[in-house]
Amino acid sequence: MTKQTTKWFTSWFDTPFYHILYKDRNTAEAQAFMDTLTDYLNIPEGGTILDLACGKGRHARYLNKIGYDVTGADLSENSIAFAKQFENHRLHFVVHDMCKPFAKQFDAVFNLFTSFGYFEHDEDNLNTIKSIKTNLNEKGLAVIDFMNSEQVIANIVSEEVKMIDDIEFYLKRFVDDGYIIKDIKFTVDGEDYHFQERVRAFMLSDFEALFEEAGVYLLDVFGDYKLRKFHSKTSERLIMIFK
Structure with missing residues (x-):
């Protein structure tokens, strides 16, 4: 018997096998990226961050460790159940559909490690951008860390x-x-x-169109976790800062 998923992200992410396949992700690189990113964004001391599609919370936990009030949100009930063991008064995890606005606003919203473009319907991608905008406070900034599809x-x-x-x-x-x-x-x-x-093979131009339709403003684009210039043919990542 073969077990197969149709709406892949609601079941694959909830299996232990997903986490086994990706167990060798570079934790040091992820933490260095969070240091660089929060410094660049100049998030206020003790500021609030929403880690959208947080998985088991590796980014959220580190962001909390370096001083931020963090909420991790993910559709995977198993991932959130695992992450909840690390909760404290300034670190919380909830099951949440990122197509829908969250119940509060934040100084920053992070969508990291290509956690976008899963949906079958284009309106869900647009609704996610609109929800991120709603989740930002007046001075808040958002980040989408996506693969560089062309590369x-x-x-x-x-x-x-x-x-x-x-x-x-x-x-x-x-x-x-x-x-x-x-x-x-x-x-x-x-x-x-x-x-x-x-995952939708979104290029920068596709995101620019989504941002325009959602009424958000693209501020900066970077090509790797050290926030170096984006080059469409060679950069490893497509990291976009917007509000």
Whole structure:
């Protein structure tokens, strides 16, 4: 029997296998990015940050550690249940759909590590931008940290096998109908699993169109976690600051 998901992000992110596949993410790099980003944005001491699509809270926990009042929000109930063990009076985690406005406003809203462009319907991407705008206070700033789709497509690895925690993950990557797709297959305890990650291959121009329609203003664009200049053909990331 093969277990397969249709609305991939509501089930794949809720499995332990997602976190196994990505367990080797660079924590030091993520923390250095948070240091650089919060310094650049000049978020007030003790300021409030919404980490939108926070996963298990690795960014949110570090942001709280360096002095911010942080709310982590994610659609994955399992990820939020895990993150809640780290809560304190200035760190909270909630299950939340990022297409909808949050109940309060913040000094900053972060959407990190390509946690955008999952939706099947374009209006959901637009509604997410509109919600982020609603979630900002008068001086608040928002950040979307997205992949650089042009660079990813040019350097795509079509097939790969990864052995992690005795699980052999078979990965296929391809571009189809405006989406960058990762096909993921593996077997655990004699049961076959099949998941897909589908992320819209948004370019900077696509975000600019979304921002204009949502009535937000793009302030800066960077190409990596050290906030160096964005180059469409070579930069690893597409990091956008807006309000």
